[in-house]
Amino acid sequence: MDHLKFHTDKLRASGLRPTKQRLAISKILFNRKETFHFTIDQLKKIAEKNIKKKISVATLYNTVHAFEKKGYLKEISLKGNKTFFDTNTRSHHHFYDEETSQLTDIKNENISISNLPKAPNGKKIRDIEVTIKVASNNQKQKNLV
Amino acid sequence: MDHLKFHTDKLRASGLRPTKQRLAISKILFNRKETFHFTIDQLKKIAEKNIKKKISVATLYNTVHAFEKKGYLKEISLKGNKTFFDTNTRSHHHFYDEETSQLTDIKNENISISNLPKAPNGKKIRDIEVTIKVASNNQKQKNLV
DNA sequence: TTACCTGCAAAGAGTTTGCAGGTAG
């Protein structure tokens, strides 16, 4: 049954009725072991292929945003005008290949940040995001200091 | 004379003729000691106030992009659909207050990153960007592990 | 004079919203 209840529950917990379209989206996002990074556009293509029907962007946006609000997805900070989402909602970091727009997770244990400065005036640290930009070897490296 | 030659040279080095509009932009960006973070929209408002005339977005975009290409500005990775630029082109990091969209620089010396993982398959690290999201104390903190 | 620049406006890309018909409960 493809763990139907798992997806139904996730949708209900996010305040959404389990419909065909949303179940398809939920399966794509959460039926996997590894992290999934995606844009709305990519998700649309995969979902439409899976159910062999059009899914409107309205449905994609409302579903993805409901999952995000519930904490099942998080948005990634990247330059450019497309919004990237990540099924890994824990604090963790990324390699980002600007040539291919490819994102790769870096486990939190694999980076140590020390010497953290204090947050400004009455503010509190909520999240830390490290993005390591990579490119082919022939590209020049920026001055890292 | 407001260091006119300094700005004329920066514009010429970027392949641009020094016009009134572009000199105004250059002064806003580079007549300062501290880092300046901005969006096109913010820059437009400041520049128009300074010269008391409209500046078209076409001019703002072509000037800012020429400066960026030349390495006088860099784009910051942030979520949301607006592009943020930074007059600090050295590798450095930011506090980001999502409530106010306020960015604050963190000097590279004030953060230590150790234990860096290797870049994937034949790629080389070009830049490291750390974004520390802050919010008011009453907001809940994300699971940082 | 020539090549470049300006402002305007139209075109694009991504996202959000409004709505009439359809479906879950």
Place this chain on the structure above:
DNA sequence: CTACCTGCAAACTCTTTGCAGGTAA
């Protein structure tokens, strides 16, 4: 039956592009 959902399309925001008149060299 009611409330919610769907696809479509219009509206919006930000950015890019095309163009006719204007300006730097």
